[in-house]
Amino acid sequence: MPAARPQPAATPAAPRRARRKEARPGELIEAALALFVEKGFAATRVEEVAARAGVSKGTLFLYFPSKEDLFKAVVRENIAGRFPEWDNELAQFTGDSLELVRYAMHTWWERIGMTPASGITKLVMSESGTFPEIANFYQQEVIGPGHALLRRILQRGIDRGEFRELPLDYAVYSLIAPMIFLLMWKHSMTPCCPPSERLDPITFIDTQVDLILRGMLRPRRPV
Amino acid sequence: MPAARPQPAATPAAPRRARRKEARPGELIEAALALFVEKGFAATRVEEVAARAGVSKGTLFLYFPSKEDLFKAVVRENIAGRFPEWDNELAQFTGDSLELVRYAMHTWWERIGMTPASGITKLVMSESGTFPEIANFYQQEVIGPGHALLRRILQRGIDRGEFRELPLDYAVYSLIAPMIFLLMWKHSMTPCCPPSERLDPITFIDTQVDLILRGMLRPRRPV
Amino acid sequence: MPAARPQPAATPAAPRRARRKEARPGELIEAALALFVEKGFAATRVEEVAARAGVSKGTLFLYFPSKEDLFKAVVRENIAGRFPEWDNELAQFTGDSLELVRYAMHTWWERIGMTPASGITKLVMSESGTFPEIANFYQQEVIGPGHALLRRILQRGIDRGEFRELPLDYAVYSLIAPMIFLLMWKHSMTPCCPPSERLDPITFIDTQVDLILRGMLRPRRPV
Amino acid sequence: MPAARPQPAATPAAPRRARRKEARPGELIEAALALFVEKGFAATRVEEVAARAGVSKGTLFLYFPSKEDLFKAVVRENIAGRFPEWDNELAQFTGDSLELVRYAMHTWWERIGMTPASGITKLVMSESGTFPEIANFYQQEVIGPGHALLRRILQRGIDRGEFRELPLDYAVYSLIAPMIFLLMWKHSMTPCCPPSERLDPITFIDTQVDLILRGMLRPRRPV
DNA sequence: TATGAATGAGCCTTCATTCAT
DNA sequence: CATGAATGAAGGCTCATTCAT
Structure with a gap:
């Protein structure tokens, strides 16, 4: 069987010059x-x-x-305008802050990390030298709001007595770092890694979050 | 890879002109x-x-x-394995394993992270799509040995009862992730960040290591 | 050339909407x-x-x-011969030939030179390389009749003893040249000339006509 | 005989990749x-x-x-830097001013008008809409100096009592106009004119100069 | 008839690579 | 060995023209 060729008139749609301005x-x-x-x-x-x-x-x-x-x-479409949705979602969370952090990280993975949109971050970082303007744009449209969102989560934990007093800025980076790493790794190294040695994202996220949370928890005082 | 590298210190520095061709x-x-x-x-x-x-x-x-x-x-030349040297250095370390981890991370920063050599990692990750074989090469020459080195450090901590039982693979990624993140961040986002908001590498490393170590420590039992 | 041209004034101006298609x-x-x-x-x-x-x-x-x-x-439409009208007008002129020449030149300026119609001459000359047939067409429809008209004027002056014997062909060019120059100048150089240095068309025409007429006059013999 | 093709090795020169930076x-x-x-x-x-x-x-x-x-x-190369030469040449002219004007016009024809350089003026005027910057440049580099040169010639004639008092600006245009016309005509209309009707440049210039000079001469007073 | 989305040939410009000197 | 002028394939972008609606 020769390679697939456009069928003569089988499928109903797909005219040559369709006018589909919206799409x-x-x-x-x-x-x-x-x-x-x-x-x-x-x-x-x-x-x-x-x-x-x-x-x-x-x-x-x-x-x-x-x-x-x-x-x-491409950058705009895949990132901008999703923060309001997330901000809102997290504001309504009622569980404890450990759960909230876990939930946030997993949600991020599901909605960004494992989708093609995850490639954008890699793209922006890779091309930042060539397009400083885009890196700048990304900084303001994505990094900024993302930072603020995470900071709010951590502050919530501190306010509720769940986390100890943290240097917020760097604690936020603690959460961002593994996710960025995961992205870069997935898009750069995974394709040329033997499958057996591949980093499993879910496990990685769980491990990271556990580790970080463990470090952020208010120490229980011995009786 | 036989390409010329700065010679140890043998010949007493030939006149600039003559050295040129070699260099x-x-x-x-x-x-x-x-x-x-x-x-x-x-x-x-x-x-x-x-x-x-x-x-x-x-x-x-x-x-x-x-x-x-x-x-x-460029990649080959800069990847040149310094692992034997490091392996040796770390094998001779006599302090406790928390110190060892801190030492390893700071050393990495001083010898790689803050030098131009840090650029190849960014390079390899950025161009991995265009040069899969390079990513592969990097994987084998750098990622593998680096992984092994860190694994040995952690195992040492466990063996000495300083760290709790850890899922080693993922614990290693916990140490790698912030360093890779730091690299990418430094090379991509820093130039377009207002100086006031810039990530300070030393502080970041300290924070990360503290956090991770805190999470890896064998829990002290209350008296 | 049957393309639509503003109708004399027959129909009492149909409503704008209806006229559209025609126009x-x-x-x-x-x-x-x-x-x-x-x-x-x-x-x-x-x-x-x-x-x-x-x-x-x-x-x-x-x-x-x-x-x-x-x-x-565009060219065809704007070239539409108004020569019959002018021929007629000039044939009825009763003054002396100096006046006739002055009148002809000023009339040309008012009806062609200062109107958008002057643009086609510039157009034809500018694009003659790309559209030789247009230049040819122009030659026959405009240059020829124009030439003939001016020649008749000059001949009248000679016949009436007002002008000396002239090499007619080149005398005609003497009249055409400044007008063509004026057109090209107006359309090309004027926009980038400081207003103070701009050529004033009326003054230019007067000067030119005076000069030319002075040169064409039958020399008065001293008493 | 088939169409000419690059000869195998006949002519001595013309190597494929000649290095002729200067030329x-x-x-x-x-x-x-x-x-x-x-x-x-x-x-x-x-x-x-x-x-x-x-x-x-x-x-x-x-x-x-x-x-x-x-x-x-192209514009620069063919015009700039030729005025000093001309200025100098005309300053040394010793004959009467009528001869000087005739000489100037014929010289212009020989050095510009009949050479390919004459095309530049046509080019600049034709493309002035698209390249206002170039028209501007031309105005300053060519029109200006040319104007000044002609003005000096006319002033000389007035000073020596050969010409009557003239409105200099417009008298200069009287000399420029036929030359510009000649250029435009040559490049636009001539190619599509039957040879018999073609404007002969030398005759045209002579006629024009005669006419203009006749008009500029100080009137001889009858004895 | 009118519209304007879609097309694709064509052109300016870049830059890795070659090669005569 | 070193140079840098010369090459030409490749790609971004424009715009006259077509055609489904």
Whole structure:
């Protein structure tokens, strides 16, 4: 059987020149995310992105004025505007703060870490030299809000007497560091690791959180 | 990897002019490392590398058949295993294992983290998509031995009753993660961070090690 | 050339909406003339023309099969011979031939030179390399009749003993040259001239005509 | 006989990759002048220019950072720096001012008007809309000095009592206008004129100069 | 008829690589 | 060995033109 070729007239949809103004940007961003993450920004050709989104090169430029703007849109689309949702969710959490931290980390993994969106962070860090502007943007749109969110969680634990007094800034980095590491590791080293030695994300997160929480807990005084 | 490396101290420093030819590849690699780290592989022009090394574009190609080969040489040259030296050093350590861990982390920072050598890690992770074989190589030459070294340290702590029983693999990642994070952060986000908000490496390492150690300690039983 | 031109004044101005369809080509040509003159043929985008005419890009192609055809229509439409009218007007002139020449030049300025119609001459000359057939067309439709008209004026002066015997062909060019120069100057150099140094068209024409007439006059013999 | 093909090894010179750094810019400018004049700026491809100069596309960009800069260089090279020579030449003229004017105009024709350099003026005027910057440059580098030069000639004639008192600015335009006209005419209309009707430049210049001079002469008072 | 989303050929420009000197 | 002028393949982007709605 020869390689798959576009069927003559089987499938009902997919006309050549469909007019789908609403759907295009999202499809292009999705395609760009995948390719940027896979090959890096510079090594990805806009024509590839367009092809993957099922449109022509020209169409891409109908929606994004330049390759760099496409990149920015990818970052924006996949991160911005999700913090309000998360802030809200965490504000309503009623359990103890240890549970809250665990919940936050697992949630992050499910919604970002294990999705293609996780590639963005790798992308931004990898290309930060070439696009300082984007690193800057990321800093403000993602790092800042993320930091604030985690800080609020930790403060809650301190206020409720669950955590000891912590130097907040660095405690926040304690939570961020393993997640960033996990991302970088997953996108960089995992593909060339023998499967047996691969880092299991869930286990890693559990281990990290346990370790960190253990270190943050208010010491029980002996009777 | 036989590429020239700064000789120990044998010949009494030949006159600059004469030494030149010998030193060329090293100078090119050094220049390339700096630029690749700063701007990424694709965004660095070979001409820049040559200029920074004080030679012409043509000369670069006299020593490295292609830009890719230059890249590989950069990684190979800078990864050169210093593990035997470290293994030895740590084997002779006589203090308690908490001190040993602290010592190891600070030493790593002084000898790798804060030097330009830290750039190759960033480089390898950033370009792993484009150069899978390099990531593979790095995995075997650096990750593996590093892992083993840390594992030995932790085992020592357990054996001496200083640490509780730990899932070694993941405990090792607990130590690696913040260091990798620190590297990436330093090379990617720091330049576009307002100085006031910058992560201080020493403080970060101290905080992390404290946290981790606290979590790894064998629980003191109350009297 | 049957393309729509502003009708004399027959129908009592149909409502704007209804008139639209009829008027489209004319509006497009008008917009194109302005833009072609201002920016040149190649640098003008059809979308700009359409926008200026208040229609969409697609509509333009409904009336003109290509950008080149639009260009040709612009020239054809604006060249529309008004020579019969002028021939007639000048034939009825009763004053002396000096006055006639002055009158002709000023009239030309008022009806062509200072109006947007002056742009086509610039256009034709500028784009003659790209559109030789247009230059040819212009030659026959405008240059020829214009030449003939001026020649008749000069001949009248000679016949009436007002002008000396002149090499007619070149005397005609003497009258054409400053007008063409004025056009090109106005459209090309004026925008980037400090206002204080700008050529005043009326003064220029007066000066030129005086000079030329002075040179063409039959020398008065001293008493 | 098939179309000419590069001979195997006949002619002695013309190696494939000749290194002729000194000669390149001039050759490229010459090629560009010819093509820009022939086809206009936009319609000329840099690759054509390079090919005509006998080099590859890349080489062109070795000497000129962009197509526009090449254009500027063409203008600069063909006009700038020739005024001092002319100024000097005219300052040493000893004949009467009528002769001087005639001499100036014929000289201009021989050194500019009939050479490819004459195309530049057409080019600048045609593309002034697209490159206001160049029109501006031309205004300052060419129009200004040219104006001053002609003004000096006329002033000389007035000072020596050969010309009557003239409004200098407009008298200068009287001399410029026919030359500019001649240029535009030659480059735009001549190619599509039947040879029999073509304007002969020398005759035209003579006629014009005669006419103008006649108009500028101090009137002889009858005895 | 009118619209404007979609197309894709074409062009400027970059830069790794080659090679005559 | 070293140089740097020359090369040419590759890619971002534009815009005249098409066509589904």
